[in-house]
Amino acid sequence: MKLDRLFRLISHLPQRYPFSFFIGGRLVSMTVMLLLLGLVLFALMQLSPGDVVDSYVRSVILQQSDYQGEDNIISEEEIARARARLGLDQPFYRQYARWLRQLLVERDLGRSLVSRAPILFLIRSRMINSLILNLISLFFLTIISFALGIYFSSKVGSPVDLGATLVALFLHAFPGILLLILLQLLGALSGLFPVTAYPDFPYHEAPGRFVFSYLHHVFLPLLGAFLGGIGGTMRYIRATMLDQLGKPYITALRARGIAEPRIYFAHAFRNTLNPYITSSATLFAGLFSGSLILEIIFAYPGIGRLMYEALRQEDVNLVLANTMFISFLALVGYTLADIALALVDPRIRYRKTA
């Protein structure tokens, strides 16, 4: 009897708490995806032609303080022994399970082979940096592209609008990498802005000065991200606004004599938010993962740059952990976008059904 009631309770959960059920479902599928992804990544590492793992083992051996062998010459047996000790001779799912245990139970993924810093510490600090930069960038991008998009949608067909769409398309098509290189060159030639994106002294030394210095340093990269993104988002918002403005409900509102600003902001604009949030799921996801090229060109200490450095130095551990964390946060971003969509869109409601 008791079991039966429990079962009924569970089967009624979706109806009783639709929104939490929706979020719960997302979380479950997210976890499954992540676990699968890790499995695939580890399998890929194993499948890969030996040199990645080999060089990893070599560098581990070389960094041992008690290493006795001759310089840079390591015998095959030693490599095999090190592989066994590091667990690299086991099948990939065993390695993966070990990695997961390290992460979840011991909360320690070891140290970076190159900088000797704990991997989790590296990832955490770099990720915060990326997050700050991307939040500022997303904030300005959203506000300004909405303002411009709404403005130009009210001027549709005029020469101003034509010019703006042309400029937007031009910016959208401009290769981001070239834009960043040019901006950096501009900064270097004019001497107005620093060519690196991070202050050269730590935060706790002089917090006030740091903030100003940070904003000064970060201006050019932000401008690059802004110019690279504004074309696409502005065009998109303008198009959705026009789409909404052509719908019958707008005509009905106008017929009832509702003031034009109210039509724009209370009705058309609200319905434009929804597709923007859906389409900007990738933007949310990108919040944590940062902008790889931007961070590399401007030497910004974010997660993208960490990944690049790890790759260059063949720091397998760090590359693996980095990829996993970035995917994890991208997934968090997608889920957040889903939830935000459910909250914002008046047509999507997870209400209790009777």
Add this chain to the structure above:
Amino acid sequence: MNIVARVLRRPTARISIAVLILLYGTMLFCEFFSPYHATTVFRDHSYHPPNVVLYSSQYGLRPQVQSHALIDSLNWSYVRIKDEYTPIRLLVRGSEYRMWGIIPMRLHLFGTGSSDSSYPVFLLGADHLGRDLFSRILYGSRISLTIGFIGIGISLLIAIVLGGLAGYYGGIVDWGIIRLAEFFSLIPGLYLLLFLRSVLSRNLDSGQSFLIITAILALVGWPGSARLIRGLVHSIKREDYIVAAQLQGVPTMAILFRHIIPQLSSILIVSVTLGIPGFILGETVLSYLGLGIVDPAVSWGSLINREITSLSNLRNFPWFLYPGFFLLLVTLAYNFMGDTLRDAFDPHWYER
């Protein structure tokens, strides 16, 4: 009014088509159009500035080469030598090459002749090893301009098959394929690219790395188009003529690939045109980071490699930016082209 006429009405589209024809034309015959081979090294001409001038008192108004003298071999600074010019001749016999690797030829569009005494022509300057940048850009377009086509071809093929199947069958097939697509779009594209590139061996010859880069780019690129195609197939399969075909017993694959997919051609053409620049930029980014095409092979990405377009280099040798401008030209042309095509295929087309 048909599509071609609609497209050609727009000046930006006309310019884009002209630019693309020009670039792909020179790519096809790049051995002929470039004065030297991409790997021809002129010793003691490293970082040589562009040296083509249009007027001198000696030869009057015609393209000619002004000789330069190296005055500082540490910083590689050159000075122009007064009154020492070499005329540029058209259709000149220069270094030997094989057109498309088959026909042996010596003819070049322009140059200063093949004798050792004639001063080399550097239309867009020379790189750090003294190789002619213009020739390298033309040779590099072989990789940069084709990688887009091949990449989008592969990714679209995957997208059509998987997206088509998902949209047509629905149910469990749909669920599986959509999860697969989600899986591939989970890792931010560039990171997946970097990870795959790092797992795969680094010591590959240029042909192999070209193939691998294309394959990786296609692998990262297919989920978006697959989702688009799935949605469209899903809506088309309810049309009456599809139901009629099903009732007549037309095989499912025939319905899908001969009756449904062709309906999507206009959307596919647009997404191909807008997708190609993404692939070109993907290769550029990889090569920029030193993980893509590397010497001796050459692509536009490898020409703007990080180490070559460092700040100090760009400040002293600004002509290193030229490959970037070629890149800009191509992405602009494709984007304006795709935009016009999208409007032209739009049934609610209105004249501007």
